[in-house]
Amino acid sequence: MPFPAPPLRRVQSAAEVVAKRSGLTVLVAPRRGLVLWAVARTVESTVIGLRSGWIAEAAAGPRWGKAYAEAVHALVELVPDRSEPVFSAVDTAAERLLELGLPVDHSYPPAAGVVATEKAIAESLDAVFSRLEIATDASVGHRTPWAGHGWVLDFGKGQPLRAGLKAVSGGSILESELRAIRLALCAAKNAYTGVMDGRCSVTVCSDNLSAVRMLREGDSPRERSTLACRDEVQRIRTLVAVADVQFLWVKGHADHRLNILADRLAVMARRHREAGLPADDTWRMVAGIVEQGNLDLAA
Template sequence: MLAVESGSVEASAAGTRNRSLFSQVRAAVVRHLRSSTEPVFCDDENTAEGLRAAGLTASHTYPPAAAIVALDEALCRDIQVLHARCTITADSSRGRTSPWLGHGWLVDFGSQSRLVLGQKASRGSSILEGELRSIRLGLQAARNTYAGSMLGETEITVRSDSQLALRMLTDPGFEPPSANRFCREEVARILHCVRFSSVTFSWVRGHNGDPHNTAADRLAVLARRAQEAELGHEETLRLAEQVRLDVAVDIRRSSMALAA
């Protein structure tokens, strides 16, 4: 507020030729204080000296408690705005003869935040088990990015191309023939994870050009094949980074198409 009203002051302004400017700064500060003797924080030592010469009690060593509280509140508000909405897209991959399930997920908090991509392989016998586990891993990635997302501070949309997995999460008691003990355990873990959150489970058609779904599918396939081929950690990360770059381009193109 003061910067808008009085302008910024360079450190060299402590000289006599800028005394008028410092007097204006002093007047602006005093208007927002209860008294002219209330300490004022300035993070530049030379500018603090100039303010003291103009008659203000200024310090560059530490901010007053009120300023710290105000800064914390402002940061919290900005962080909450940045994380107000989140889209999690998850997918899984299972080979014909492999015991490995691949999991891929993409967490998107919006255009001002960096996409969070992840992949993992685990042993399993059911693609439904893999889809549910991928959803759980995506939710965990969102929580690790912003803890408040699981406390109701974020509008979360979880997207999957598995209608059976989504129905198990939204229709209590529904259990398809392909569900096993591990599927039930994953459902319980997911519902426990989102018990305090604002979450919507949404179906997305797979292999239909959706950039988020495409990325999650590629990551899931990468995780499974990397495990099957026994690829090294660095090589797996390199391939995953290429997926990140590709999906960023695809999402940018999709946004431009929608804008047009």
């Protein structure tokens, strides 16, 4: 006579367990000079609360303390009594949250929470970098072959300015102005890839009318361009082929703050190269110029 067997018990997979897990998922991540954070409250596969934000990495404080403080504030808004478990997929973040007195569960976070926080971070990043103003300038000396190029990137929304400069030997002033535009666009792409795929609305400001006309309308006899100038135009057009970008002429040495900064950087690039000054000294002075620019914009 056969013995009765116990009923079969279905064993849940790890994926099913994670999918049914509930609680608060916290994600704090550095991206493109920012520290972004997101907090999601989930019950199994349903998101019932979501908060997100960002802070400039330079302003986030030691160990991104201010960013974590904002995330904890959002967490308390979602669950005032802190009665639900808190999850983080990143060990260092879990340690920081423990230090702040939160009941961190070291299990893998709820699947819905992971998806929601990663999506919130991506959307915040796109929103922060939705608009960009670029100012460029060039400086050509009369006694040496060096041409200086300067550019300033302003993404707005309280972000600090991003600046760059470079000295190159040879080239007319028109070629140098076009090269400065190309270098600035490459720097913008490195800051945020969405600059070149249409996710960001870009305005490039130059005080060289011929350069702006060539980029808007194409070459014409009145611009007196060389083969090198036309090559720069083609390289720029290839770079911005699918970008949302417009080229704008601004009056030089007037009241356009970004143009004034770009001019100072271009002159500095040329003069420092002519004088053979160390790169560390140059970048130290660039930091000072950018800091003053940030203060002027905030005023």
